[in-house]
Amino acid sequence: DAKTTQPNSMESNEEEPVHLPCNHSTISGTDYIHWYRQLPSQGPEYVIHGLTSNVNNRMASLAIAEDRKSSTLILHRATLRDAAVYYCILRDEALIQGAQKLVFGQGTRLTINP
Amino acid sequence: DGGITQSPKYLFRKEGQNVTLSCEQNLNHDAMYWYRQDPGQGLRLIYYSQIVNDFQKGDIAEGYSVSREKKESFPLTVTSAQKNPTAFYLCASINPRSPLSGANVLTFGAGSRLTVL
Numbered sequence: 001d002a003k004t005t006q007p008n009s010m011e012s013n014e015e016e017p018v019h020l021p022c023n024h025s026t027i028s029g030t031d032y033i034h035w036y037r038q039l040p041s042q043g044p045e046y047v048i049h050g051l052t053s054n055v056n057n058r059m060a061s062l063a064i065a066e067d068r069k070s071s072t073l074i075l076h077r078a079t080l081r082d083a084a085v086y087y088c089i090l091r092d093e094a095l096i097q098g099a100q101k102l103v104f105g106q107g108t109r110l111t112i113n114p
Numbered sequence: 115d116g117g118i119t120q121s122p123k124y125l126f127r128k129e130g131q132n133v134t135l136s137c138e139q140n141l142n143h144d145a146m147y148w149y150r151q152d153p154g155q156g157l158r159l160i161y162y163s164q165i166v167n168d169f170q171k172g173d174i175a176e177g178y179s180v181s182r183e184k185k186e187s188f189p190l191t192v193t194s195a196q197k198n199p200t201a202f203y204l205c206a207s208i209n210p211r212s213p214l215s216g217a218n219v220l221t222f223g224a225g226s227r228l229t230v231l
Contacts, residue, residue: 034219034220036220041202041225042224042225043118043204043206043222043223043224043225044157044204044206044220044222045222046219046220046221049219085156087156087157091218100145101159101162101170101172102147102159102162102208102220103159103173104149104156104157104158104159105156106155106156107156
């Protein structure tokens with residue numbers, strides 16, 4: 001069972017910012033929040049991850065709520081190439097030994113209008 | 115370049131036949147995963163493995179089998195017991211051992227699309 005919930009779909013316009021929310025109310029202290037995106041007919045690719053502080057990289061920013069029960073992936077200026085399904089998952093970094101069951105939810109299908 | 119190779123990319127099967135999907139990684143990752151994706155849906159976990167000769171069932175393991183004889187390889191067999199096998203299958207790997215770095219992320223293959231005729 002997915003530990004995260006996301007809206008099924010969102011729509012935005014090209015060159016505008018996009019905020020993709022994710023709820024993870026049962027997050028534990030050692031869970032990292034990971035985001036992946038999947039372009040059509042491809043395997044998912046890593047976008048960004050974080051633990052407590054907000055994170056930035058060349059692809060996106062991740063804003064994490066103070067209580068860590070939700071997070072938001074921010075695409076600062078969406079392009080048509082950002083149209084994809086975005087997944088938010090939790091990964092427990094304390095589980096070093098033993099395979100961890102990594103469960104994806106339905107994700108958010110992002111549509112970008114020209 | 116390191117990565118995950120899935121083959122074949124497209125596969126057609128007649129009902130009642132077993133098929134095996136290949137997944138090979140040269141990333142020296144310990145953990146490997148198989149997911150199934152149906153059209154317009156998210157990823158569902160079939161099987162996962164931490165080390166050689168060890169694997170666990172995911173959420174939808176019925177009708178599937180796996181083996182982990184080598185660290186680099188994690189083949190998935192779709193058996194005739196899987197009633198609706200037409201789907202997109204994704205293999206992934208991750209190195210879980212870096213201590214508390216959070217830097218370990220899943221790497222996915224390009225996927226195998228299976229169609230039952």
